[in-house]
Structure formats: C-alpha cells, structure tokens
Amino acid sequence: MRCGLIAPAGGRLRHSHPDLQVRVRECETAESMDLLVAGEVDIAVVEPIEDGPPPDDARFEQSPLLEEPHLMLVPADHPLARAASVRLEDAADEDWIVSDPGACDHAQRVRMLCAAAGFSPRIVHAATHWPAIWSLVGNGLGVSLVPRLAEGPAGQAVARMPLSGGNTPTRRILTCVRRGSRRNPLIDLGIRALEEAARDHEPRNDRPRFAA
Known part of the structure; x- marks a missing residue:
C-alpha cells in the first residue's frame, strides 16, 4: 500500500x-x-x-x-455513496471487510476505530490484499476502511468516502x-x-x- x-x-x-x-x-x-x-x-x-x-x-x-486520512470504501450504489461525507457510526449495521489479520493490523485498527465510534463492526470477510477488498466491496458484500493512498483495480464500482467527525482516523x-x-x-x-x-x-x- x-x-x-x-x-x-x-x-x-x-x-x-x-x-x-x-x-x-x-x-x-x-x-x-x-x-x-x-x-x-x-x-x-x-x-x-x-x-x-x-x-x-x-x-x-x-x-x-x-499522515493520511482513512476513507470509507462503499459500493457505488450504496446510500452512503450519495453523501458529501460519512461517519463511522453510519456503517454500524453494515457487513465489514478487512485485511487478513496475518497480513497487517488492518482488522485490529478497524475494530479499535469502530469501538471509539460506539459500535463493534460485524466483520464478515477477510482478504489479504487491497484489490480483493475493492472487489468484495464493489460487488456489494460490505464496506471497509482504507488509507487514502490505498488503491484497487480499475473497473470496481466503489466510492471512497471522506470521513467526518471529531476523530477522523489517520495513518x-x-x-x-x-x-x-x-x-x-x-x-x-x-x-x-x-x-x-x-x-x-x-x-x-x-x-x-x-x-x-
């Protein structure tokens, strides 16, 4: 990344x-x-x-x-994709996609940031690389939190949404x-x-x- x-x-x-x-x-x-x-x-x-x-x-x-901000990755046709910005808690009821815990600390970071926002994320899918996360999100299987510099393959129907709130997560x-x-x-x-x-x-x- x-x-x-x-x-x-x-x-x-x-x-x-x-x-x-x-x-x-x-x-x-x-x-x-x-x-x-x-x-x-x-x-x-x-x-x-x-x-x-x-x-x-x-x-x-x-x-x-x-030091770069994190963005929320959502399917392009998701209701959150129509907003100017989103809060982590807006995705409290969503399925979440994270990197495999053996690959990096992404899953731990998502849990920690969501806990600070007042909820426990329902982590359903884990992938090893960002392109796999892009694909899972683009096919409507959940949302994720990605660093601003993280990139996925072209052709995936996703939206990277700026996060609002007092404690915007950064990397x-x-x-x-x-x-x-x-x-x-x-x-x-x-x-x-x-x-x-x-x-x-x-x-x-x-x-x-x-x-x-």
Whole structure:
C-alpha cells in the first residue's frame, strides 16, 4: 500500500539520476526492519506497529513522512455513496471487510476505530490484499476502511468516502534508516524523493471519489 509513495519517488530518481540503481521490495513493517538491520535495504518506508521498534530505538533514525486520512470504501450504489461525507457510526449495521489479520493490523485498527465510534463492526470477510477488498466491496458484500493512498483495480464500482467527525482516523507513514546512514548522499537523495512524493499526496479538500 506504500507503493503510492515509493513508486513515484523511484520514478523521480530514475529520471533525475539515470545512473542510480533503484530497487524496491514490498513487505510488511517487521520484515522491512529486519532487512534494514541486515543491510539488505537502505531505506524502509513503514507504518508504526505495536511490536515494532520504539521511536528512540538506537539502531534507527525514524522520521515522519506522511499522515493520511482513512476513507470509507462503499459500493457505488450504496446510500452512503450519495453523501458529501460519512461517519463511522453510519456503517454500524453494515457487513465489514478487512485485511487478513496475518497480513497487517488492518482488522485490529478497524475494530479499535469502530469501538471509539460506539459500535463493534460485524466483520464478515477477510482478504489479504487491497484489490480483493475493492472487489468484495464493489460487488456489494460490505464496506471497509482504507488509507487514502490505498488503491484497487480499475473497473470496481466503489466510492471512497471522506470521513467526518471529531476523530477522523489517520495513518502515519515513516521513513527509517540505520542510525548515521542519513549522511550518505545517496540515502539522503532517496529520502528527499520520498518527501517530494509525500507532498504531492497531501489531502486537498476530499470529496466522494468514485471508481467504476
């Protein structure tokens, strides 16, 4: 899901520094940190997780990259798709679709956010990847909560609805490097490219967005 930042950053680097080799490896946060420690990658783009390294971990330098809102994903013909924005509690009676608990902490996040909104979500379906969630929602099997950068395949009849309310859920994304390595000019170049990509994705007056 973080490829919405990494791919544009990599493209920038290929264009501005054609002699620089850019290699991308998609994996979960825990594996990213292991690869960083092993020296197999130089920059990890991660979400903080419960069992992840604390911000003051002496092995790493972690810096905020982006904080993005979550959107509610609903079928395009759902009554909520006609609203300017929705609240989590508006979907209290809906079937919910989440990522498989073994893939990421999406299910836990949905439960926690819905509990804060005053209800327990009726989780009916679990999928491993965002495209599967898009397909399940697009075929009317439920609703989901997705980060703004998450994308699904074209052709799915879904609407991504901005959330209203006092505690709009967000997702934090960090860059992480081995401590001291930020002084490496190539690593610094990579982080700057990621920061430029993040600025391109800053929210601008969200409105319901449809895909079909």
